[in-house]
Amino acid sequence: MAKITITDIAKQAGVAKSTVSRYLNGGSVSKKTRLKIDQVVKDADYKPNAFAQSLKKQTSHTIGVIVPRLDSFAQTEMLRGLDAANQDDILLILNTYQDDDLVQNAIEQVDILGLGGVILFATNLTPTIKDALHALDVPVVIQGQNDPAFARVIVDDNLAGSAIGHVAANSTNTLIISVDPQQDFEVGAVRYQAVTSQLTKHYDTVYADFSLATAKQVTTQALATTRYDTIIALSDLMAAGALQSLKNANVNVPEDTSVYGFGGTLISDLVSPNITTFAFDYFAVGQQLYHLFKQQQIKPEPTKIIIGGTLVNKQSN
Amino acid sequence: MAKITITDIAKQAGVAKSTVSRYLNGGSVSKKTRLKIDQVVKDADYKPNAFAQSLKKQTSHTIGVIVPRLDSFAQTEMLRGLDAANQDDILLILNTYQDDDLVQNAIEQVDILGLGGVILFATNLTPTIKDALHALDVPVVIQGQNDPAFARVIVDDNLAGSAIGHVAANSTNTLIISVDPQQDFEVGAVRYQAVTSQLTKHYDTVYADFSLATAKQVTTQALATTRYDTIIALSDLMAAGALQSLKNANVNVPEDTSVYGFGGTLISDLVSPNITTFAFDYFAVGQQLYHLFKQQQIKPEPTKIIIGGTLVNKQSN
DNA sequence: TTGTATGCGTTATCAA
DNA sequence: TTGATAACGCATACAA
Numbered sequence: 182m183a184k185i186t187i188t189d190i191a192k193q194a195g196v197a198k199s200t201v202s203r204y205l206n207g208g209s210v211s212k213k214t215r216l217k218i219d220q221v222v223k224d225a226d227y228k229p230n231a232f233a234q235s236l237k238k239q240t241s242h243t244i245g246v247i248v249p250r251l252d253s254f255a256q257t258e259m260l261r262g263l264d265a266a267n268q269d270d271i272l273l274i275l276n277t278y279q280d281d282d283l284v285q286n287a288i289e290q291v292d293i294l295g296l297g298g299v300i301l302f303a304t305n306l307t308p309t310i311k312d313a314l315h316a317l318d319v320p321v322v323i324q325g326q327n328d329p330a331f332a333r334v335i336v337d338d339n340l341a342g343s344a345i346g347h348v349a350a351n352s353t354n355t356l357i358i359s360v361d362p363q364q365d366f367e368v369g370a371v372r373y374q375a376v377t378s379q380l381t382k383h384y385d386t387v388y389a390d391f392s393l394a395t396a397k398q399v400t401t402q403a404l405a406t407t408r409y410d411t412i413i414a415l416s417d418l419m420a421a422g423a424l425q426s427l428k429n430a431n432v433n434v435p436e437d438t439s440v441y442g443f444g445g446t447l448i449s450d451l452v453s454p455n456i457t458t459f460a461f462d463y464f465a466v467g468q469q470l471y472h473l474f475k476q477q478q479i480k481p482e483p484t485k486i487i488i489g490g491t492l493v494n495k496q497s498n
Numbered sequence: 499m500a501k502i503t504i505t506d507i508a509k510q511a512g513v514a515k516s517t518v519s520r521y522l523n524g525g526s527v528s529k530k531t532r533l534k535i536d537q538v539v540k541d542a543d544y545k546p547n548a549f550a551q552s553l554k555k556q557t558s559h560t561i562g563v564i565v566p567r568l569d570s571f572a573q574t575e576m577l578r579g580l581d582a583a584n585q586d587d588i589l590l591i592l593n594t595y596q597d598d599d600l601v602q603n604a605i606e607q608v609d610i611l612g613l614g615g616v617i618l619f620a621t622n623l624t625p626t627i628k629d630a631l632h633a634l635d636v637p638v639v640i641q642g643q644n645d646p647a648f649a650r651v652i653v654d655d656n657l658a659g660s661a662i663g664h665v666a667a668n669s670t671n672t673l674i675i676s677v678d679p680q681q682d683f684e685v686g687a688v689r690y691q692a693v694t695s696q697l698t699k700h701y702d703t704v705y706a707d708f709s710l711a712t713a714k715q716v717t718t719q720a721l722a723t724t725r726y727d728t729i730i731a732l733s734d735l736m737a738a739g740a741l742q743s744l745k746n747a748n749v750n751v752p753e754d755t756s757v758y759g760f761g762g763t764l765i766s767d768l769v770s771p772n773i774t775t776f777a778f779d780y781f782a783v784g785q786q787l788y789h790l791f792k793q794q795q796i797k798p799e800p801t802k803i804i805i806g807g808t809l810v811n812k813q814s815n
Numbered sequence: 816t817t818g819t820a821t822g823c824g825t826t827a828t829c830a831a
Numbered sequence: 832t833t834g835a836t837a838a839c840g841c842a843t844a845c846a847a
Contacts (some may be wrong), residue, residue, distance in 0.1 A: 237841050
């Protein structure tokens with residue numbers, strides 16, 4: 182595809198290239214020349230060069246979206262929401278594979294690539310990462326952690342944790358599959374405490390890393406010594422891991438043990454029995470993230486947006 | 499973060515900016531000035547402006563990766579492979595949500611954003627899309643369809659289909675959940691025919707669209723009138739859909755009906771019983787895609803790379 | 816309303 | 832080996 186520039190257009194239309202530029206950017210152009218340029222632009226299939234534009238304007242319409250993992254329904258749903266709300270930006274997805282160092286790298290890319298901003302799906306907001314974010318002079322919006330220093334969209338972990346905890350309140354012996362609060366404060370601390378605040382009897386807590394394999398493993402370990410009538414996993418995928426472990430141990434769900442998850446993602450419907458879960462509208466989270474980002478471009482302020490959800494009773498309790 | 503340019507570096511080092519440019523690009527610089535610039539660059543934390551570079555060089559180190567859907571383990575595994583093999587490029591992921599028009603849009607972005615190339619996860623290679631790809635003057639690599647006009651990496655659907663078909667060869671009544679070959683020739687025709695070529699008795703074929711919901715629905719429809727001893731779904735997710743339908747119909751797997759899938763993704767382990775499937779190494783596909791792309795940059799030719807796989811016997815047959 | 820001239824940050828050409 | 836200069840494509844201040 183031959184690269185046709187603004188100069189070509191100007192030449193063919195018999196005007197100066199600044200006139201074409203004005204035409205393109207909605208500046209003042211007479212009706213006559215407008216029509217003339219209209220024509221030329223159309224048959225030349227002209228597309229402005231984004232590099233030149235960005236170089237000139239010192240900013241780009243590309244937003245860096247930093248995500249910890251792509252193989253998660255919650256994340257991809259949020260991406261879908263972002264995409265749906267997106268009007269005129271390019272979303273550059275930067276996968277960090279749950280590695281904090283890669284988050285640093287990704288943030289560096291902002292300067293290198295001249296990104297117009299950052300949307301960060303945060304798990305572990307380390308001081309270094311926070312500093313790097315603050316050093317940026319482009320809008321930053323985060324998701325997943327409720328840090329008052331940033332504009333953010335979060336799901337209502339208090340509501341969610343309480344709701345699940347409430348249903349399981351009278352369990353006599355509960356196993357909670359959580360995550361290290363150092364790794365994800367929002368889930369490992371906020372959601373966790375909302376759950377435990379409702380429980381009236383004894384409970385044990387084990388940590389996994391959001392993966393199915395680890396959740397399965399720690400569950401098996403726990404089951405080796407103890408019998409639980411309830412297992413609450415702080416994510417659907419970890420609940421699925423627990424389910425597999427229970428199956429291996431020949432424990433019936435829900436007859437012997439009830440299982441709960443969080444998220445309401447496809448996974449909760451995929452496994453059997455389906456997992457009773459607190460469903461978040463991650464698509465809406467994505468949409469709100471985009472809107473919040475656009476708002477930050479106009480007026481930066483650490484707004485907080487909370488997205489609710491609903492308890493979905495299925496077959497696992 | 500103050501934007502520090504090559505001119506600043508030059509000034510501070512007391513040399514011309516062209517010298518700094520040479521320094522940065524491995525041109526000839528005397529040891530003395532090299533050390534001097536070394537120092538300045540380091541404490542200034544200088545990062546070259548990607549826009550200016552791309553504008554000057556008329557190409558960028560950003561590769562557009564066009565993917566039909568993000569919420570698929572196969573796709574994300576390939577992305578992981580791409581990322582892992584990636585040395586010095588930026589991967590711009592363009593999600594098309596299985597919409598052919600969006601593929602067109604994505605290809606247009608190549609010119610607009612000045613992308614250095616395209617990696618396309620293809621499902622439906624329409625003439626329009628093929629034309630658009632050929633019109634590009636940057637390297638193009640595709641995955642998913644075996645079109646001799648393009649450099650491509652594909653999984654061995656003949657092998658896979660035959661393997662599954664062979665195991666199910668003597669089923670008396672088989673239901674195949676396929677996809678419209680117009681929508682995905684490789685799966686809907688190649689993989690499909692490899693399967694049917696092995697079957698010795700009767701089989702019916704229904705179409706779904708790779709989603710769990712549709713697969714479930716068409717299975718339920720089929721079960722309404724007929725009893726099958728085998729169901730072969732051309733993807734794991736569709737097999738999961740079939741499984742749910744069977745469960746609803748109180749058909750036992752594998753006692754009454756055997757179920758097979760393709761992919762070997764997490765899904766086959768998530769559902770119960772686990773699905774016997776033909777597992778592809780999608781991570782390797784991703785890696786090969788990147789290597790093939792880099793090779794295209796040097797010497798364009800429609801190379802074909804085939805990635806094999808293995809039959810994984812689980813509990814569903 | 817239009818055109819001229821300049822600069823964004825970088826690379827490349829060509830003398831010195 | 833070095834440096835002055837032009838050019839990449841576009842946007843804008845300013846003059847006409």
